[in-house]
Amino acid sequence: MMYLVGTSKIRSDDSGFDQALAAVRGSKTRPRCLCIAAGVEMYVARIQGKHIIKRMPDSGGSHHPSCDSYDPPAELSGLGQVMGTAIQESPDTGITALKFDFSLSKTGGRAAPVPGDGEADSVKTDGSKLTLRGVLHYLWEQAGFNRWSPSMAGKRSWFVIRKYLMQAAAEKSAKGVNLVDILYMPEAFNAERHAEATARRVAHFGKVASPTKGTRRLMMVIGEVKELSPSRYGHKIVLKHLPDCHFMLNDDIHKRLVKRFAVELGLWDGIEGTKLLVIATFSVGQTGIASVEEAALMTVTDSWLPFDSVYEKMVLDGLAASGRRFMKGLRYNLPSSKPLACAVAIDTQPAPTALYVVPPGSSDEYSAEVSTLAQDSKLASWIWSASSGEMPALPSNQVSA
Incomplete structure (x- = not known):
C-alpha cells in the first residue's frame, strides 16, 4: 500500500x-x-x-x-453494536480500552458463572461490554483472520495465528491491565524447544498463581481444542501444541458449556477439517493447575475462517474455491436470532456485495430483518434462503484478485 x-x-x-x-x-x-x-x-x-x-x-x-x-459498514456484523462503547480506540495514545462483561478475578466460594456466550442473556449483553466470544471475534478481526484472498491459501498455521493474535492484543487494555499480560496462547509445538516453552508458560501462569482462599486473579487463554474429555474428578480441555498442561472443568461448567455450544461442538464433530477454538478465563492454584472459570467456543474452517452453520461454510468454501476476495462477518455479542451478513465480497463492482444466508426453519421476522438489512445497506446484496434448496450462483468477480 x-x-x-x-x-x-x-x-x-x-x-x-x-x-x-x-x-x-x-x-x-x-x-x-x-x-x-x-x-x-x-x-x-x-x-x-x-x-x-x-x-x-x-x-x-x-x-x-x-x-x-x-471495512464493510459495522452494522453488517456484530461490531456495530460494541464499537465506541465496549471498544474505545484512542488515536492520540494508540491504546484501545475494552470493557468486559466477565470478571478477571474470583472470590473463593463464589458460584461458577455460566459459560460466556452472550446468547441466553441478550438483554444484559447490550453492547456496552464484550462477552468472551466478543473478545475472540474482536482479536480475530484485528488480526485480519476474517479476511480472505487467494494469496492466503496454505499460509495460515497455528504459529501464524498465534503471532498475529498476540500482536492484535498489544496496546489493548481492560480493567486496568494490559491484555497481553493476562493472555496465554500455546506456542507452536517444537520438541527441541519444548522445555523452553514450558518454562515461559510456568512463568506466565505464575503471575496469577494464588492460594485457594481469598480473591484469585484470572488469566485468559485462546487455543485450538484437541479434546474435551473426562478427567478423574471432572472434565478437561486439552489444547493442541500443549500436551502436558490441561485446563480443568468442574462438572457444572462442563454441562453448561456442552449445552450452550452444542452447535459448535456438532459442527466440529460432523464436518471434516473443522477446527474448534476456545477462549476462557482461568485461575491457577498453588499446585500450578489451571481451572476454567468461564469459556466460549468458536468453529473455523481449515483456513481458519469462522462459521456458524453448514450453510455459512458452503458460502465461504464456494467463495474461496472461486479465488474470491472477501471478509467474514463476525457476531461479537449478537445472538443467533439476529441476522448479519455471512460475508462481504470485496471484488465486485460498482460496490462490494453483502452475502446473507437465511437458515431453514427461520421465522418470518428473521427473513424480514435480512431484507431490511439488505435494503438499508449501501452495498449490493445476495440472499440465499437455504430452505429453497441449492445455493444460487455467487455474485460475479469483477475485480482482479
Missing part, C-alpha cells in the same frame, strides 16, 4: 517505512492512506517495538474495498 507520510509518498514495504512513521508519531501530522485519490487519514501506533499504521476509528468504509484498511 502507498501512504503519504509527512510530505513524502512511501510504500508500506519500503525499508524506511518504520523510520518515516516514527518521525510523525506524536505530531499533529497524520499519515494518509492513498488507496483513494483524496487519501484517508491514519494514525501511528507503536506495538512490540515496531511502528504500525492504523486506520482512524469508524473510517473503514472510507477506504477503497481493495485496501487492507477497508
Whole structure:
C-alpha cells in the first residue's frame, strides 16, 4: 500500500517505512492512506517495538474495498453494536480500552458463572461490554483472520495465528491491565524447544498463581481444542501444541458449556477439517493447575475462517474455491436470532456485495430483518434462503484478485 507520510509518498514495504512513521508519531501530522485519490487519514501506533499504521476509528468504509484498511459498514456484523462503547480506540495514545462483561478475578466460594456466550442473556449483553466470544471475534478481526484472498491459501498455521493474535492484543487494555499480560496462547509445538516453552508458560501462569482462599486473579487463554474429555474428578480441555498442561472443568461448567455450544461442538464433530477454538478465563492454584472459570467456543474452517452453520461454510468454501476476495462477518455479542451478513465480497463492482444466508426453519421476522438489512445497506446484496434448496450462483468477480 502507498501512504503519504509527512510530505513524502512511501510504500508500506519500503525499508524506511518504520523510520518515516516514527518521525510523525506524536505530531499533529497524520499519515494518509492513498488507496483513494483524496487519501484517508491514519494514525501511528507503536506495538512490540515496531511502528504500525492504523486506520482512524469508524473510517473503514472510507477506504477503497481493495485496501487492507477497508471495512464493510459495522452494522453488517456484530461490531456495530460494541464499537465506541465496549471498544474505545484512542488515536492520540494508540491504546484501545475494552470493557468486559466477565470478571478477571474470583472470590473463593463464589458460584461458577455460566459459560460466556452472550446468547441466553441478550438483554444484559447490550453492547456496552464484550462477552468472551466478543473478545475472540474482536482479536480475530484485528488480526485480519476474517479476511480472505487467494494469496492466503496454505499460509495460515497455528504459529501464524498465534503471532498475529498476540500482536492484535498489544496496546489493548481492560480493567486496568494490559491484555497481553493476562493472555496465554500455546506456542507452536517444537520438541527441541519444548522445555523452553514450558518454562515461559510456568512463568506466565505464575503471575496469577494464588492460594485457594481469598480473591484469585484470572488469566485468559485462546487455543485450538484437541479434546474435551473426562478427567478423574471432572472434565478437561486439552489444547493442541500443549500436551502436558490441561485446563480443568468442574462438572457444572462442563454441562453448561456442552449445552450452550452444542452447535459448535456438532459442527466440529460432523464436518471434516473443522477446527474448534476456545477462549476462557482461568485461575491457577498453588499446585500450578489451571481451572476454567468461564469459556466460549468458536468453529473455523481449515483456513481458519469462522462459521456458524453448514450453510455459512458452503458460502465461504464456494467463495474461496472461486479465488474470491472477501471478509467474514463476525457476531461479537449478537445472538443467533439476529441476522448479519455471512460475508462481504470485496471484488465486485460498482460496490462490494453483502452475502446473507437465511437458515431453514427461520421465522418470518428473521427473513424480514435480512431484507431490511439488505435494503438499508449501501452495498449490493445476495440472499440465499437455504430452505429453497441449492445455493444460487455467487455474485460475479469483477475485480482482479
